[in-house]
């Protein structure tokens with residue numbers, strides 16, 4: 534296996550591919566992310582890792598070392614990987630870039646003892662929709678019976694220490710996974726048996742808890758990046774773009790934006806265009822902060838950052854910035870940039886004349902919830918971001934059809950006066966932060982209502 538992405542191939546510079554970790558709750562997303570960081574830290578005494586705001590940088594050297602440990606003479610050169618710190622498909626859908634997903638590639642974590650669960654399927658649907666290349670981390674292999682304890686090793690090293698019975702049981706479970714993934718439309722295989730990487734999703738058996746399989750995971754991700762992203766990850770210097778992940782208003786410091794810069798270079802003093810609740814606006818980067826580790830742990834002010842990177846941006850204006858908005862450095866025609874900001878802030882939701890009302894915290898999750906409702910044949914009459922307000926309740930209360938007197942609130946609060954208005958006007962609010970549970974509740978409510986009306 535030979536791989537090569539040179540970071541300076543014929544003068545072409547590359548940025549790190551952005552990686553997101555997805556999967557069902559408790560299958561080990563957070564643990565696997567921590568293990569990836571841990572592996573890196575252990576290998577390079579905190580040198581190979583920079584925890585930016587909201588994202589973690591694993592440098593090229595760490596990945597190359599992982600590859601060399603697995604394959605003698607492997608020539609794997611990648612410009613590092615940037616892992617988004619917030620795992621999950623909701624975060625994945627909320628983080629947009631250029632109408633697509635912010636993450637270039639993904640790790641789908643599946644507990645090998647449980648197999649595909651509802652949020653695994655939701656994750657797969659989202660990966661399909663965005664056409665995001667991914668690998669599967671088949672996690673918790675240490676829980677398979679007859680496991681011989683090892684830790685901090687590659688999967689290949691781990692295998693050498695295991696008994697025949699264990700390996701047979703592991704393979705049996707992997708083939709269950711292969712068959713379940715086939716049901717979702719994907720050909721997959723244990724990664725070390727794959728002959729044609731272009732058609733097969735790699736399954737990397739891991740234990741996040743015992744740090745097993747992390748070199749294998751990093752190597753497969755680097756390979757995936759190389760196969761699919763050559764053109765997408767060329768570093769451009771003519772434009773700078775990012776996505777705002779979180780907006781914070783702090784006394785004294787003004788507004789801070791946690792962002793991921795996915796293209797170009799951002800410098801202090803740059804003029805940036807953003808979407809606000811009052812429409813697109815321009816403001817200036819007053820300062821930038823990144824996290825640092827090691828002896829000088831903490832926030833550090835920087836003058837410039839190069840994609841891909843997580844960075845906290847301080848802006849002076851008290852703009853009401855919408856989380857999830859694109860951020861574009863203003864060079865050239867401002868109106869054109871504003872048009873783009875508006876276009877990129879919109880999502881496609883099939884709205885119908887009749888149906889339920891949906892509120893969600895950001896555009897991406899609004900789209901994700903709407904997609905899942907659509908899959909169940911539930912119509913949507915209105916879909917908006919933000920908390921549930923009294924105005925929303927009054928709006929729904931005026932509808933004639935009792936089946937429409939419901940608001941689905943995903944990851945948002947219901948304001949007290951809205952709560953009261955709902956009680957007074959017989960409007961039901963179905964609230965939650967797990968999509969499939971929310972949809973189940975909506976289905977239950979609609980079925981119950983239908984029965985009452987018959």
Ligand code: GDP
Pocket residue numbers: 556557558559560561562563564565620672673674675676739740741742743
């Ligand atoms: P998440 O909800 O997907 O982020 O899952 P977490 O990372 O929080 O893990 C859920 C639980 O599974 C925690 O109790 C972890 O300690 C445990 N866990 C995660 N990975 C492993 C693993 O590889 N082996 C074992 N035995 N437990 C694990």
